Amino acid sequence: MTDHLRTEADFLGSKTLPRDAYWGVHTARAVENFPVTGQTLAQMPHLIRALACVKKAAAQANESLGVIEPSVAAAIGQACDALLAGQWHDQFRVDVIQGGAGTSTNMNANEVIANLAIVQLGGVQGDYHLVHPNDDVNASQSTNDVYPTALRLAAHAQAEELLDALAGLRAAFAGKAAAFGSVLKIGRTQLQDAVPMTLGQEFGAFAATLAEDERRLREAQALLTEVNLGATAIGTGINTPAGYGARVIDCLARCSGLPVVAARDLVAATQDTGAFVQLSGALKRVAIRLSKIASDLRLLSSGPQAGLGDIVLPARQAGSSIMPGKVNPVIPEAMNQVAFEVIGHDLMVTLAAESGQLQLNAFEPLMIWALHQGMSHLVGACRTLQHNCVEGIEPNLPVLERRVAESVTLVTALNPIIGYENSARIVKQALASGGEIGAVAEALGILSAADLQRLLVPERLTRPAAPHDNT
Template structure:
């Protein structure tokens, strides 16, 4: 049995594995782009989106009488099979590639075509009956089909990132309620500031991340503008004038996503601002999440020689030489994910700027970065929730003793004894080791009853902060 079939293209003839649903263009891309370990075959959502775009295009061509019914129905079934995940292993291409995504567009064209041929009773490669270019890519170009597929995929992937973030916020708010009565010292510039509750601190973490949910949702809306029907540069060459609107309508039906035709297809073909917008929203989220992890690491530092206001779950031994050491490994790994996401955003920004004239050929690295960032962030948020936040324990006695012994509570005396005297009291307390309370009484600045009232930490806390699960 022959293990290969021969296919031809502009460059010449090439062997293609007999059982492969992809064709010569895919084989060339496999050989040309050995860049990373991130393969299209591992991105089921992207493959699904590519097939959804091809299905919508085929339906549009059928309705415009460019495809006959038997061929359309076979193409439709082939696309549905791919959408169902039956052929994910037929997409072996590296996400990072030259050609502005042409190899990926041809990969999906070839798989759909060969699966269609199989459904129709023909052999793979008998492209006179169903061609990757003439039938599957009909009225399209890589320059409209590829970015449209990317937008559909990212729009769908957003849901998992959003849900992971929402779940994390919910758990942080549960902790805020649990810790709402625990007094602790607030800090600025790593120095004692004024008292607060641990619940207020955790509610601030939650609220900070809550704002990023809204940013992500707003950024995702940019993916709804598509340029199908623009073909090569947005002029619509080789596509019927009705194609763009009808294809958008069919894509809405196939995906249940409210896409619409971009107002200016020439501008839209070279524009990558929607990717920049979403990457920027991910970067904002990464900055917030990383800052939260920094705080968790500081607050749990010690346990004897650090702050030790909270204890994180002990997940593994922390040292090969220091017995008993346990490290904050989850915040550490989440920090690293955030750095990667921030770095990816820089790549997206530079690649977007590199667009020239009527096309941006750097879209593949943009796609690679966004898919990677979304996957990493989803997993990091889930790990932070399940392996860290849910198991945090507040060390109540430690926190409250730090408040009682803090020089920072002298700030509450400013309105009563003046800033200059408060500074003197703070300095002397620091030098002598005496408490602020003791020194105020020694200098006879306030009566004991009045001082007790002023320095009651609960009176210095903003009780207006609400807690809700």
């Protein structure tokens, strides 16, 4: 059975590994040290691709400056291309929560890329005289500039996916706003009847809210393009050749397709996690807005007989194991729960960012895991809310029409004409007697029923009056 094994050593001793594994001794130790979540780096493809991009850029810069041989740089580049294409991600075995400020992640990447490059050059896994994980793949680098840079690239990619999902959901709400543009209803403040509006205005507000959140998220996303690659251990650039910093940033921009720039102060950037705090805050804002919208949809659809019942959500599944025919707002409920998760994750990011000490923050693994989960789950929740809920929403026209016809809220529009006190008298009497507001106004001697009917046209009350509109 030993022909299926190989032995690798580091300064702590030797370990026996599977012969065909592309990871090495450092990864093996990390797997033993961090059996924490059961979730490995393989569950974070954006991060693996980002690491590959960083390593490819470093190899190109190192080759151009004579640090590594062209054949080695080419083999590293081909290995990185395979990772960028989604191959060999199962070789990233380290738990997502780890001590060491990401060192285990960087070592895992170094070993996988080195062994892929070795095989490309005709060797077998572990023949590090051909391509060495540290001396070649990690040349001119430290975990402390590789890892934060990769985190930023990964978060940027995931934010783009979330922006796409938000845009789809926004378009669905905008479509419903157009479809419901002439559907009258009663607006509510503090869960009490307010004034007339259209259902289209209500759904248009949802769309406008999401558009604003997209803008704020893009602002946070833009901060991620400032990186500290070239800083090495603490920002001084130790062990890098002259010209490396500018060269590697240029190579990274070409590989990633992003307008990445080097931070102006690399010492500050190596210890700073402000961009992650900003992104987490933007995600929290998005989550709060989405949760509010989801709760509004649940409330507006409550019933079918004893609730508000302004709208009807598409029935997705049976709502009870005991109550026949019951249907619950399960899709908005899922959105609420994802939002609660993201809001909680923001506290995790906040504490991790605050707890970093001196020249490095050791808690970036928790930050990226929280951000990764939050964005991934928000993407899924937005898409299911769009396709499985919003696109199928219909107005409850009989209920809405009856409420508008019977509502005393129309009297609000009389304030400029008869004054607040007279308007309040009409409302109070109508509610107490159950009478129609026109008859009540006439009985009180305030307005004739005909005048009131002429003044209170519900459609006009949903928009500001035009200049010189005396009707």
